[in-house]
Amino acid sequence: xxxxxxxxxxxxxxxxLEELILGLELLYGYDTSYDIGAxxxxxxxVESLSGVRIAQNKPVVGEENFTRESGIxxxxxxxxxxxMFATHPQVTGRKGKIVLGKKSGKPSIVYKLKELGLGxxxxxxxxxxxxxxxxxxxxxxxxxxxxxxxxxxxxxxxxERT
Numbered sequence: 001x002x003x004x005x006x007x008x009x010x011x012x013x014x015x016x017l018e019e020l021i022l023g024l025e026l027l028y029g030y031d032t033s034y035d036i037g038a039x040x041x042x043x044x045x046v047e048s049l050s051g052v053r054i055a056q057n058k059p060v061v062g063e064e065n066f067t068r069e070s071g072i073x074x075x076x077x078x079x080x081x082x083x084m085f086a087t088h089p090q091v092t093g094r095k096g097k098i099v100l101g102k103k104s105g106k107p108s109i110v111y112k113l114k115e116l117g118l119g120x121x122x123x124x125x126x127x128x129x130x131x132x133x134x135x136x137x138x139x140x141x142x143x144x145x146x147x148x149x150x151x152x153x154x155x156x157x158x159x160e161r162t
Contacts, residue, residue, distance in 0.1 A: 005046040006054060006061070018043060018060040026087060037093035060092060067097045069143065071105015074098055078111070100144045102137030106130060116146055118153050125156050132156075
């Protein structure tokens with residue numbers, strides 16, 4: 001069998017080594033003796049050397065594989081990832097990630113407040129912050145950074161005091 005990292009190869013490419021290893025190990029119980037946790041690092045090295053970027057959603061090594069924007073299931077991403085993802089993030093040395101954007105919900109906001117150490121918000125402030133996150137996500141057609149979210153929270157708290 002032929003394979004290569006990130007599926008790069010001549011003509012139409014080859015089977016991706018990282019996907020084969022994970023399939024053999026997890027689906028068939030075959031011990032490949034490979035360090036599955038090093039697959040991401042290997043893929044990034046090949047990306048750097050080849051100049052061919054890894055798709056964000058590429059199985060096994062994509063940066064956004066274990067990312068969730070929707071408010072539904074936020075607790076599952078962190079506490080029971082197999083309910084949300086095909087493999088547990090820890091298998092490949094990763095962890096779940098919550099991001100904020102147009103599909104976010106209250107649980108995402110609560111999670112981010114805690115993750116960033118920004119304290120709690122009352123119900124009204126929570127609704128305002130969520131509305132602003134959704135508005136920006138929709139208008140700008142992208143996810144918000146943690147710094148942008150922190151600024152929205154700070155702005156809401158400033159409004160609250162005046």
